[in-house]
Amino acid sequence: MKDRGLVFRVGAAIARRRKARGLTQAQIAEMIGVEKETISRMENGVISPTLPRLQQIADIFGCSPVELLHTETGETAAHAQYIGEIIQELSENERILIVGFVTEVVRLLKTREPTTSE
Incomplete structure (x- = not known):
């Protein structure tokens, strides 16, 4: 099938x-x-x-x-789901604040110099 x-x-x-x-x-x-x-x-x-x-x-x-x-699988989806579940009890303003914070952290992490773990 x-x-x-x-x-x-x-x-x-x-x-x-x-x-x-x-x-x-x-x-x-x-x-x-x-x-x-x-x-x-x-x-x-x-x-x-x-x-x-x-x-x-x-x-x-x-x-x-x-x-x-939704076809997305793996760790990223699990992490996103977890974050969604832990903030669901917050007020809408608090959730917006958290999403803004995460967005800013991701933006900063994307612009940093890559590190090698070798």
Whole structure:
């Protein structure tokens, strides 16, 4: 199947967000009315969630279904997700301040001389 990679990426996104929230597969399963095995199979890319299920899962994680379909994977996505989760309880002004701070730090780091670790 041509879209198998997407199924794996969606499963990985579900697992990553579930773990970041400190939830078990059984808890997610109970919240959306399926068996724990169904969540396991989704996370492992064995089955693809239906669109209504994807919406239910996205609602639990406080994101859109599109965010679960996003193809970016790896450490950068995990870091971005972590930062998003730790600042979500802040006020909007505080979040804007944090994003501005991170933006400025990244800008400064990009302009510095590269160092060699060899």
